[in-house]
Amino acid sequence: MSLETYGWLVLAFPLAGTVLIALSWRLGPSKLQGYVGTLAVALSFLSALGALFELQDRGEEQRQVVTVGWDYAHTVGVDAQLSLLLDPLSIFMALVVSGVSALIHLYSVSYMASDRGYTRFFAYLNYFVFSMLLLVLAGNFFFLIVGWAFVGAASYLLISFWYRRTTATAAGIKAFVINVVGDVGLVLGTYFIFKHTGSLDFVKAFGAADELGRNEGDLVAGCLLLLVGAFAKSAQVPLHTWLPDAMEGPTPVSALIHAATMVTAGVYLIARMHPFFEQAPAAADVGAILGCTTLLIAATIGLVVTDLKRVIAYSTMSQIGYMVMGVSSAAYAAGLFHLMTHAFFKALLFMAAGSVIAAMAGEQNLDRMGGFRRAMPFTFGCMAIGGLALAGVPPFAGFFSKDEILANVIAREDWHVVLGVLGYVGSLLTAIYTWRMIFRAFFGDPVEPARELEHGHLYHAPEHTNPATGEVEDTDVGFPGPEHHIAEREWSMKVAMALLAVGAIFAGVVQIPRVTDVLHNFLEPSFRDSRYYEELEPSGGLTWIGLAVGAVLALGGIALAYRLWMQEPARPAAIRQRLAGVHAFLVRKWYFDELIDTLVVRPFAMFGRFARDVFERVFVDGLLVGGPAGAVRAGSAAVRAVQSGFLRYYAALLLVGVTGLGLYFLLAAS
Amino acid sequence: MAEVFFFLAAIGALAGAIGTVALRSPFYSVLSLVCHLLSLAALFLLLRAEFVAAAQVIVYVGAVMVLYLFVVAYVGGGADPISTAGRPGLRWASALFAGALFAELSIAVLGTGLSALGEEGSGWFAGFGTPSEIGRLLLTDFLLAFEVASILLLVAAVGAVILARRRTGLDDAREISVGDLLRSGSRDALTGGDAGTMIEVEGPPRR
Amino acid sequence: MNVEWYLIVSALVFSIGAGGILVRRNPLVILLCLELMLNAGNLALVAFARAHGNEDGQIFALIVMVVAACEVAVGLGLIVAIYRRRLPIDVDELRELQG
Numbered sequence: 001m002s003l004e005t006y007g008w009l010v011l012a013f014p015l016a017g018t019v020l021i022a023l024s025w026r027l028g029p030s031k032l033q034g035y036v037g038t039l040a041v042a043l044s045f046l047s048a049l050g051a052l053f054e055l056q057d058r059g060e061e062q063r064q065v066v067t068v069g070w071d072y073a074h075t076v077g078v079d080a081q082l083s084l085l086l087d088p089l090s091i092f093m094a095l096v097v098s099g100v101s102a103l104i105h106l107y108s109v110s111y112m113a114s115d116r117g118y119t120r121f122f123a124y125l126n127y128f129v130f131s132m133l134l135l136v137l138a139g140n141f142f143f144l145i146v147g148w149a150f151v152g153a154a155s156y157l158l159i160s161f162w163y164r165r166t167t168a169t170a171a172g173i174k175a176f177v178i179n180v181v182g183d184v185g186l187v188l189g190t191y192f193i194f195k196h197t198g199s200l201d202f203v204k205a206f207g208a209a210d211e212l213g214r215n216e217g218d219l220v221a222g223c224l225l226l227l228v229g230a231f232a233k234s235a236q237v238p239l240h241t242w243l244p245d246a247m248e249g250p251t252p253v254s255a256l257i258h259a260a261t262m263v264t265a266g267v268y269l270i271a272r273m274h275p276f277f278e279q280a281p282a283a284a285d286v287g288a289i290l291g292c293t294t295l296l297i298a299a300t301i302g303l304v305v306t307d308l309k310r311v312i313a314y315s316t317m318s319q320i321g322y323m324v325m326g327v328s329s330a331a332y333a334a335g336l337f338h339l340m341t342h343a344f345f346k347a348l349l350f351m352a353a354g355s356v357i358a359a360m361a362g363e364q365n366l367d368r369m370g371g372f373r374r375a376m377p378f379t380f381g382c383m384a385i386g387g388l389a390l391a392g393v394p395p396f397a398g399f400f401s402k403d404e405i406l407a408n409v410i411a412r413e414d415w416h417v418v419l420g421v422l423g424y425v426g427s428l429l430t431a432i433y434t435w436r437m438i439f440r441a442f443f444g445d446p447v448e449p450a451r452e453l454e455h456g457h458l459y460h461a462p463e464h465t466n467p468a469t470g471e472v473e474d475t476d477v478g479f480p481g482p483e484h485h486i487a488e489r490e491w492s493m494k495v496a497m498a499l500l501a502v503g504a505i506f507a508g509v510v511q512i513p514r515v516t517d518v519l520h521n522f523l524e525p526s527f528r529d530s531r532y533y534e535e536l537e538p539s540g541g542l543t544w545i546g547l548a549v550g551a552v553l554a555l556g557g558i559a560l561a562y563r564l565w566m567q568e569p570a571r572p573a574a575i576r577q578r579l580a581g582v583h584a585f586l587v588r589k590w591y592f593d594e595l596i597d598t599l600v601v602r603p604f605a606m607f608g609r610f611a612r613d614v615f616e617r618v619f620v621d622g623l624l625v626g627g628p629a630g631a632v633r634a635g636s637a638a639v640r641a642v643q644s645g646f647l648r649y650y651a652a653l654l655l656v657g658v659t660g661l662g663l664y665f666l667l668a669a670s
Numbered sequence: 671m672a673e674v675f676f677f678l679a680a681i682g683a684l685a686g687a688i689g690t691v692a693l694r695s696p697f698y699s700v701l702s703l704v705c706h707l708l709s710l711a712a713l714f715l716l717l718r719a720e721f722v723a724a725a726q727v728i729v730y731v732g733a734v735m736v737l738y739l740f741v742v743a744y745v746g747g748g749a750d751p752i753s754t755a756g757r758p759g760l761r762w763a764s765a766l767f768a769g770a771l772f773a774e775l776s777i778a779v780l781g782t783g784l785s786a787l788g789e790e791g792s793g794w795f796a797g798f799g800t801p802s803e804i805g806r807l808l809l810t811d812f813l814l815a816f817e818v819a820s821i822l823l824l825v826a827a828v829g830a831v832i833l834a835r836r837r838t839g840l841d842d843a844r845e846i847s848v849g850d851l852l853r854s855g856s857r858d859a860l861t862g863g864d865a866g867t868m869i870e871v872e873g874p875p876r877r
Numbered sequence: 878m879n880v881e882w883y884l885i886v887s888a889l890v891f892s893i894g895a896g897g898i899l900v901r902r903n904p905l906v907i908l909l910c911l912e913l914m915l916n917a918g919n920l921a922l923v924a925f926a927r928a929h930g931n932e933d934g935q936i937f938a939l940i941v942m943v944v945a946a947c948e949v950a951v952g953l954g955l956i957v958a959i960y961r962r963r964l965p966i967d968v969d970e971l972r973e974l975q976g
Binding site: 676680683684687688690691696699700703706707710713714717718719721722725726729730733734737738741742744745746760761763764765767768769771772775776779780794795798799803804807808811812815819822823825826827829830831832833834836 | 894895899901903905912919936939944946947953954
């Protein structure tokens with residue numbers, strides 16, 4: 001089959017999957033629907049593989065293929081076509097997305113098995129995969145925006161999956177609102193670029209990018225707006241507040257959307273738009289600085305949060321900060337490499353966390369966990385692998401990818417060196433908070449659920465509650481199901497986690513500095529028009545120093561965490577008391593929620609109240625509506641006075657009228 | 671000679687008109703109008719409109735006014751003062767406007783440029799105003815008006831019957847009928863007496 | 878006789894009738910005043926017929942008489958109906974058709 005066919009198949013399978021699963025809702029929840037969903041995404045992955053092979057079969061110069069499905073419109077200079085751009089970058093993203101999604105589908109088949117909304121879950125999940133693939137394969141801005149919007153909608157649907165939980169629906173709304181802000185930025189940025197290049201098609205627009213002036217005002221504005229879109233999707237400062245709240249969704253959702261795929265859409269966007277960002281270095285620099293800021297802020301918050309999933313969420317935010325920093329500093333291959341490895345180990349971490357939470361019967365607080373090492377060896381192994389990869393311990397995947405980014409950033413010279421150094425500080429913090437989480441959850445004295453599990457008995461909570469607020473729930477549709485499923489007992493969960501663990505361990509092989517350059521070479525056709533892709537290469541000395549520093553920081557961080565949380569359990573509490581102010585500041589997430597509340601939410605609410613009380617009531621109802629109505633009423637009241645009911649009054653009017661008329665005619669005739 | 675008759679008839683007409691307006695009792699007003707109508711018939715004769723004059727006397731005086739007399743006798747109608755209740759100024763204002771109207775019309779008539787008005791009138795031919803002439807015109811030139819007028823008469827007859835008939839079914843307790851009148855005997859039913867044998871509840875006073 | 882005289886008489890009767898409508902309260906009398914006005918119109922019509930020398934005005938006057946008769950019939954029927962319902966026969970009191 002040809003490359004184009006494979007490209008369309010990649011999209012067709014998840015779409016068919018979602019439609020089939022949705023139509024089968026009458027059959028009631030059944031694992032068949034889960035397998036259908038998994039199969040659909042797996043077939044999509046195989047199609048992406050087929051596309052990859054077809055692409056590689058072509059010559060070096062022909063690796064950017066645009067395939068048009070349908071011409072929607074040719075108006076006003078706008079060509080809107082259903083077109084896909086199949087080149088190394090999009091195939092790479094499609095492979096990562098579909099591959100990790102397939103494994104997460106497999107995991108969810110068992111994990112969500114006792115949830116009454118099982119069918120809906122898989123329909124949404126397939127819909128999400130379709131949207132994300134549409135986003136990465138889109139060949140023009142039009143479809144990028146369509147995919148972008150669909151992904152936002154899928155995220156909202158999945159975060160509020162347990163829709164009877166008010167915390168979940170509130171989180172869904174928050175995510176969607178911030179996403180919409182990003183959508184606006186994306187659309188406006190597209191407009192700016194369209195204005196200057198005259199085309200919505202990627203290939204044509206990129207071709208015209210060279211003619212634009214460097215750092216021209218409009219272009220910088222357009223790129224900044226694109227960054228707004230990217231940051232909203234990828235949860236970077238200042239549009240990041242939705243990601244921790246998004247952990248209200250089921251764990252597979254957190255794994256898929258908020259670790260491996262949706263949040264990487266922003267990184268993909270910046271990488272794809274690199275011709276414009278390279279022509280507007282001001283915007284790219286803003287992106288790099290904000291990426292660095294995010295990775296530090298998120299790492300510091302990750303040190304103090306106590307909800308298991310939120311620790312991993314903040315680590316996602318931090319790692320995406322690395323990626324954003326990388327692609328904004330023109331380290332494209334490095335950033336995308338980290339995207340791939342991060343997808344593996346972050347999904348793995350979330351899956352393991354899901355298993356632990358299931359063992360705790362829904363409880364997510366780290367304070368109440370401990371000592372699961374003996375009870376859940378497989379989960380512990382996966383978590384440890386993921387944690388080592390995340391911390392950046394050689395030879396795991398995260399080590400190579402993170403250090404590649406930092407080395408490339410430092411190789412940019414000038415002030416980018418500061419960003420790189422801060423990145424290393426961040427990696428130390430990463431190691432600390434990751435292993436804090438692992439030590440607290442798996443080491444120490446086993447808590448009651450762990451003890452019960454060691455005896456082979458899965459813990460059941462006395463009543464089902466919302467883990468965040470403690471409200472009592474039932475287990476009908478809209479709430480989590482009555483049963484929980486752990487990895488040790490479900491083969492599908494084990495298979496998925498095992499495959500990801502393999503990826504987390506060995507994926508680094510793809511891009512060992514100075515040894516293998518697979519990814520860099522593979523992606524080269526997509527970045528041929530970049531002025532940094534070939535030139536930016538860290539020197540040998542810089543690379544080795546970077547690797548060494550990275551390894552030392554990772555191991556040092558793990559050791560520090562071991563010391564604080566294993567050997568001297570009282571120290572963390574003591575530190576917390578001594579730095580109580582700092583601790584409070586971090587626990588409140590740097591007061592970003594409060595800041596946004598004051599700067600944005602309150603003014604809007606005030607404006608809304610003003611509009612309702614003053615504008616609507618006084619102006620619209622009173623003046624615009626009431627004015628004419630009142631005038632009509634007054635007029636008719638005046639006219640109604642004529643209808644007094646007195647017969648003689650009417651006769652008098654008649655007489656007066658006749659007299660007046662006669663007078664007029666008399667005067668007119670004379 | 672004609673002038674004498676004209677003035678007599680004119681004075682009769684005006685006196686009748688003023689009497690209709692000014693007399694207190696409606697009965698007398700009706701009689702005054704009859705007088706006015708007869709004078710008007712004389713004026714018509716002076717204007718050589720013989721058939722119209724005859725029709726005036728026979729139809730208008732003979733039928734319409736007699737109908738009026740019947741109704742006045744039935745309804746009664748006490749002497750009502752000319753003055754208006756609560757609006758004393760209206761009397762003078764209406765007199766003023768009536769005067770104004772008359773003034774206008776007079777000016778119109780006297781100051782007009784119509785040439786024929788200052789003379790006796792154009793050709794009077796034999797047969798002017800005779801029934802044969804009127805009849806010929808009615809059946810040829812004015813046939814449509816003739817037919818429409820007959821339909822109008824039909825409609826008016828039906829309407830009058832419907833308006834004045836006694837409703838069948840639930841009796842409106844406030845209604846009185848000729849039968850009641852006859853059955854009342856010595857009681858003065860015209861004044862709508864108090865609760866009696868056939869006149870039941872007196873309804874709530876209507877304002 | 879000049880036709881003008883007849884027209885003046887007609888105008889006078891018309892004005893008297895108009896004034897009468899305004900001052901009287903009994904609906905019967907008001908109808909009578911209406912008759913006055915109609916007859917004044919009739920007189921004018923017949924006078925003009927004489928002035929022009931054709932009988933169109935007389936025909937018109939006849940039709941006016943028909944109309945007046947019909948109107949009287951219906952009007953009196955109304956007054957009888959009002960009387961039957963024990964309502965006061967006073968035009969100032971009968972003013973529910975207001976507002």
